[in-house]
Amino acid sequence: MTEPVTAAMLAIGDELLSGRTKDRNIGYLADLMTLKGIDLKEVRIVADETAAIVEALNALRARYTYVFTSGGIGPTHDDITADAVAAALGVAIGHDPRAMKLLGDHYASRGLEFTDARQRMARIPDGADLIDNPVSIAPGFRLGNVHVMAGVPAIFQAMLDSVGPTLAGGVPLLSRTVECPFGEGDIGGPLTEIQRAQPDTAIGSYPRFDGKRYSTQIVIRSRDAAACEKAEAAVKDMLTQLRG
Amino acid sequence: MTEPVTAAMLAIGDELLSGRTKDRNIGYLADLMTLKGIDLKEVRIVADETAAIVEALNALRARYTYVFTSGGIGPTHDDITADAVAAALGVAIGHDPRAMKLLGDHYASRGLEFTDARQRMARIPDGADLIDNPVSIAPGFRLGNVHVMAGVPAIFQAMLDSVGPTLAGGVPLLSRTVECPFGEGDIGGPLTEIQRAQPDTAIGSYPRFDGKRYSTQIVIRSRDAAACEKAEAAVKDMLTQLRG
Numbered sequence: 371m372t373e374p375v376t377a378a379m380l381a382i383g384d385e386l387l388s389g390r391t392k393d394r395n396i397g398y399l400a401d402l403m404t405l406k407g408i409d410l411k412e413v414r415i416v417a418d419e420t421a422a423i424v425e426a427l428n429a430l431r432a433r434y435t436y437v438f439t440s441g442g443i444g445p446t447h448d449d450i451t452a453d454a455v456a457a458a459l460g461v462a463i464g465h466d467p468r469a470m471k472l473l474g475d476h477y478a479s480r481g482l483e484f485t486d487a488r489q490r491m492a493r494i495p496d497g498a499d500l501i502d503n504p505v506s507i508a509p510g511f512r513l514g515n516v517h518v519m520a521g522v523p524a525i526f527q528a529m530l531d532s533v534g535p536t537l538a539g540g541v542p543l544l545s546r547t548v549e550c551p552f553g554e555g556d557i558g559g560p561l562t563e564i565q566r567a568q569p570d571t572a573i574g575s576y577p578r579f580d581g582k583r584y585s586t587q588i589v590i591r592s593r594d595a596a597a598c599e600k601a602e603a604a605v606k607d608m609l610t611q612l613r614g
Numbered sequence: 615m616t617e618p619v620t621a622a623m624l625a626i627g628d629e630l631l632s633g634r635t636k637d638r639n640i641g642y643l644a645d646l647m648t649l650k651g652i653d654l655k656e657v658r659i660v661a662d663e664t665a666a667i668v669e670a671l672n673a674l675r676a677r678y679t680y681v682f683t684s685g686g687i688g689p690t691h692d693d694i695t696a697d698a699v700a701a702a703l704g705v706a707i708g709h710d711p712r713a714m715k716l717l718g719d720h721y722a723s724r725g726l727e728f729t730d731a732r733q734r735m736a737r738i739p740d741g742a743d744l745i746d747n748p749v750s751i752a753p754g755f756r757l758g759n760v761h762v763m764a765g766v767p768a769i770f771q772a773m774l775d776s777v778g779p780t781l782a783g784g785v786p787l788l789s790r791t792v793e794c795p796f797g798e799g800d801i802g803g804p805l806t807e808i809q810r811a812q813p814d815t816a817i818g819s820y821p822r823f824d825g826k827r828y829s830t831q832i833v834i835r836s837r838d839a840a841a842c843e844k845a846e847a848a849v850k851d852m853l854t855q856l857r858g
Contacts, residue, residue: 485800
């Protein structure tokens with residue numbers, strides 16, 4: 371049995387907590403982690419406050435294989451993620467020559483001034499690798515197990531797509547979904563028995579409510595193909611009996 | 615100056631971390647908190663694991679005025695939130711007579727068996743108040759400053775709507791939004807000056823990218839109406855000068 375590969379996400383931004391912006395990055399990261407066999411174990415959302423970012427980041431990076439952050443790496447005064455990450459990891463931060471060149475060339479080619487604000491986006495903690503940003507050039511970065519990415523969904527996704535191939539994946543989680551026309555109240559008892567009989571699987575049931583009645587999706591997850599099949603067969607038997 | 619009223623959310627569910635379900639409750643809660651003048655300070659998402667729920671809940675309930683949880687209060691074996699909340703708060707849990715009557719009457723009126731699984735939904739920690747569930751009857755509950763609600767968005771929202779009037783709101787946060795045709799790189803410098811001159815406001819800038827160019831929404835937030843107006847006027851002056 372290989373060690374499971376784990377991940378956490380830290381989404382940073384007042385706008386997520388005020389309701390102004392509805393997050394779309396968590397789900398995107400979750401889908402990619404599942405595809406790679408990496409267990410996303412925890413997500414936190416915090417405000418643009420140095421102390422909150424530092425505390426959450428240090429808790430998460432000590433505990434999980436990978437940490438991914440979103441938000442707070444733009445050119446304005448409220449973009450403090452890079453400085454907070456440097457503080458959390460105890461390293462210096464300054465204008466990174468690689469990022470200065472990328473951004474300087476980019477703005478020069480567009481005839482735009484490379485303002486102090488724009489130069490803020492070249493602030494990268496010492497020792498970090500840059501993460502490519504094909505959308506708007508200003509790079510993210512990786513330092514240790516922490517991957518720092520933009521909050522704008524199109525850019526977050528592009529950065530994550532470029533990070534993806536560098537991640538060591540785990541054994542992919544197998545997943546079988548069984549559509550169930552009964553509500554959880556009807557299946558809860560027998561499903562508990564199936565879960566007990568198949569401890570190497572994690573069986574989840576997800577109710578849907580159409581305004582009048584419930585149905586359920588039953589999802590069996592396991593890294594063990596035989597256990598997954600046995601549990602799926604048991605769930606299907608259960609449905610046959612309930613249809614009676 | 616009155617003490618700020620703060621809140622945190624704990625969303626519980628493997629399905630949120632696997633990507634199978636994309637959360638829609640965080641944004642709904644965030645909007646309501648903003649409306650009530652309550653500062654939503656932190657959100658965490660954890661799996662259906664007792665240890666993870668207990669740790670996150672104890673961290674959040676000690677720190678914020680209110681905690682709201684979503685998910686894990688249905689009738690199946692993976693619905694462990696009520697038991698985890700009881701463990702976190704160090705109280706006993708059992709089948710609550712009020713919830714048993716609500717659910718018993720409900721299933722009787724529909725000619726459905728009140729199965730052991732359905733009775734699981736009446737497990738409520740000792741000393742808790744019930745939270746009304748007009749959608750599917752099975753109640754949420756409040757214990758201390760912790761509000762435990764369902765994960766199905768229609769039910770989460772209905773429960774939160776019934777909890778809303780019981781919450782002590784803070785001084786509502788005033789918010790002014792200025793649409794800005796310039797990207798953050800153009801406004802970052804002058805905006806920093808405006809923020810410095812108006813320390814009683816929090817000025818955020820939120821980039822939008824249409825695939826070709828950036829524009830920005832500038833949002834000024836404050837509990838002080840005069841400061842808010844001054845900052846808004848300064849931002850508008852800045853735009854006039856940039857349009858030059």
